[in-house]
Amino acid sequence: MAEELVDTGIQRLLGDLDELPDPVLGYQLLEPPSRRATLASQALSAAGVHKYSPIGSLVLTLGCKFVCPYCPIPAYNQRQYRTKSGERIAEEIEQLYREYHIRFFLGADDNFFNDRERTLDIAETLARKVDAGSRPHSKIRWGTEATIHDTLKMKDHLPLIRKAGLWGVWLGVEDMSGALVRKGQDADKTLEAFGLLRENGIFPIPMMMHHDSQPLYTLKGQSGLLNQVRLLRKAGAISMQVMMLTPSPGSKLYVETYTSGLAYQSVGDIPIEPYIGDGNHIVASRDPYPWRKQFNILIAYLYFYNPLRFGIALLRPKGKTHSADADARHLKVVGNTLVRSTNENQVSILPRASDPMTEADWGGGFFAGDVSHDITELGEAGGLSYIAADNAFFEWDLVGEA
Numbered sequence: 001m002a003e004e005l006v007d008t009g010i011q012r013l014l015g016d017l018d019e020l021p022d023p024v025l026g027y028q029l030l031e032p033p034s035r036r037a038t039l040a041s042q043a044l045s046a047a048g049v050h051k052y053s054p055i056g057s058l059v060l061t062l063g064c065k066f067v068c069p070y071c072p073i074p075a076y077n078q079r080q081y082r083t084k085s086g087e088r089i090a091e092e093i094e095q096l097y098r099e100y101h102i103r104f105f106l107g108a109d110d111n112f113f114n115d116r117e118r119t120l121d122i123a124e125t126l127a128r129k130v131d132a133g134s135r136p137h138s139k140i141r142w143g144t145e146a147t148i149h150d151t152l153k154m155k156d157h158l159p160l161i162r163k164a165g166l167w168g169v170w171l172g173v174e175d176m177s178g179a180l181v182r183k184g185q186d187a188d189k190t191l192e193a194f195g196l197l198r199e200n201g202i203f204p205i206p207m208m209m210h211h212d213s214q215p216l217y218t219l220k221g222q223s224g225l226l227n228q229v230r231l232l233r234k235a236g237a238i239s240m241q242v243m244m245l246t247p248s249p250g251s252k253l254y255v256e257t258y259t260s261g262l263a264y265q266s267v268g269d270i271p272i273e274p275y276i277g278d279g280n281h282i283v284a285s286r287d288p289y290p291w292r293k294q295f296n297i298l299i300a301y302l303y304f305y306n307p308l309r310f311g312i313a314l315l316r317p318k319g320k321t322h323s324a325d326a327d328a329r330h331l332k333v334v335g336n337t338l339v340r341s342t343n344e345n346q347v348s349i350l351p352r353a354s355d356p357m358t359e360a361d362w363g364g365g366f367f368a369g370d371v372s373h374d375i376t377e378l379g380e381a382g383g384l385s386y387i388a389a390d391n392a393f394f395e396w397d398l399v400g401e402a
Contacts, residue, residue, distance in 0.1 A: 010078070017059060017084040024095050027053070049100045056102040058142075060089055060122065064111035066147065066183045070209075072250030073110045083118045086125025090137065093126075097136035104167075105142035112169075113150035120157060126164035141167035145207075148173065149184035151193040158200040168203035170241070173232065177223040180211050180245070187222050187231065194235040203239075206232045208300075211245040212286045216296045229300050242300045243279030244293060257284050 014020065030044040033052065044052065063081035067074045084092075096102045113119055129137035146169050154161070171194075174180050176187045194204040210225055218224035222231055225242070232240065247257040257263050263284040264272050272283050280297075282290045 013078060013080060013082070015080075015082065017062065017082050018088045020059065020084075022095070023056075023058065023092055024099055027096070027100060046100050050102065053100075054102065055104045055106055056096050056100075057108055058089065058092060058105050060084055060107040060144065061109045061112055061114065061118065063114065064147070065114055066111070067252075068181050068183065069252040070181070070245055070248065072248040072254075075250035077110070081114055081118075083115070083122070086122040089122055090125050090129050093140055093142075094134070094136045097140060103140050105140060107142060107144035109144045109146070111147050111150060111172075112144040113146040113154045116153065116157075119154065120160075123157065123161045123164040123166075127160055130163060130165070137165065140165050143168040143170065143203075143205075145170045145172065147171070147183060147185070148190050148193045151197065152189060155196050158196060158202065162200045162202055166202055168205055168238075169197060170205045170207055173206040173228075174209040175211065175214060175223075176228050176231070177214075177221070179213055179223065180209060187228075191231070191235045194232070194237065198236040204235070204237055205239050205241070206237050207241045207243070208232075209243055209245055210293060210297055210300075212293070216292075216299065225296055225300050226303055229304050233304055237304075240304055242297050244282055244285075244297060246277050246279045246281075247284055248277075262286060 027049050028043060030049055030053070032040050032042075032044050032048060034040060061081070061083040063077040063079075064071075064073050065081065067079070093105065096105075126137055142165050144166065148171055151169065151171065171190075173185075173190055176185070176190050178186060190206075197204045208225070208228065215224045217226045222228055229240065229242075247254045247263060264282075266272060267282075270276075277283050282294050285293060287293055
């Protein structure tokens with residue numbers, strides 16, 4: 001049988017992302033998990049979608065202004081930046097919340113802060129929905145990806161963006177020393193961006209990239225992998241990702257990596273198949289002992305996610321409850337009713353402590369997962385307000401307005 005490769009030319013991109021199909025249509029076609037070789041007679045039910053997909057993925061924006069040599073994003077986006085409108089995104093969030101009770105979303109963005117005006121269109125629209133008392137938009141939390149450079153450019157708008165529901169930002173830190181790539185960032189700017197996000201109640205989550213010229217640790221400076229992990233953790237990173245520089249199809253370095261002989265065809269008796277090129281494995285390196293790079297990544301994870309340090313943090317936390325909004329919200333008791341004040345003119349009232357909380361009450365503010373609770377104790381400890389319910393302590397989150 002003859003095979004023929006047909007060049008169809010450069011793909012034409014959809015300019016207006018609002019023309020994409022509604023994501024609810026995709027959720028209606030999700031296949032229930034099974035070991036069968038054939039499809040099931042029915043797609044997942046709404047309850048099944050909520051069970052197997054508690055975090056929804058949304059296309060908010062596509063593209064990035066930077067042209068990093070290891071990154072395929074510029075090529076497959078043809079150096080274009082495209083977005084959905086704020087109204088379309090708000091509509092999709094509401095539909096997914098009402099249909100499948102999804103409250104957590106991740107924006108499939110390359111650099112959400114890439115364009116100031118388009119970012120503000122999305123944030124202002126979602127924030128208006130919150131101000132209007134929209135239950136879905138007051139309940140949701142979402143995360144996205146961005147660069148250090150553009151995060152700093154948006155620093156004056158971070159309170160608004162937090163109000164829109166942004167909970168965490170995965171930041172392309174790569175290598176703070178600038179040895180790998182230069183895109184307007186260094187150690188000082190990275191720490192500044194982390195501080196701004198923390199001050200506004202947004203989790204900073206660094207994405208790092210290990211490479212041949214980066215040592216595991218240095219006595220002086222911050223070029224070592226562990227040096228940077230330590231610095232980022234002190235700056236407020238709650239999680240992190242460390243991956244090895246890997247050739248990606250469409251990037252400038254892809255062809256050169258293979259023609260220069262850096263890429264491995266196999267390691268031992270294991271062939272390098274596409275799924276191994278995920279950044280978690282060493283598939284191309286100049287290091288004479290590439291296994292050391294693999295261990296460096298594992299050591300970095302062990303250092304950051306140290307069980308002993310985790311236990312100490314639980315017993316002796318250094319900061320206040322971070323899940324609270326960072327706009328100086330305070331809890332206090334008036335009679336047996338808990339109120340939250342953001343300023344003199346804005347107050348939310350929770351149900352009386354003696355009344356059981358139901359789903360209908362969550363719009364006032366307190367919830368713990370998807371379970372309703374009776375509030376049994378309200379108070380302060382160490383200068384921080386807390387809520388106890390059913391003899392257990394919960395992180396508190398205040399949403400909506402009474």
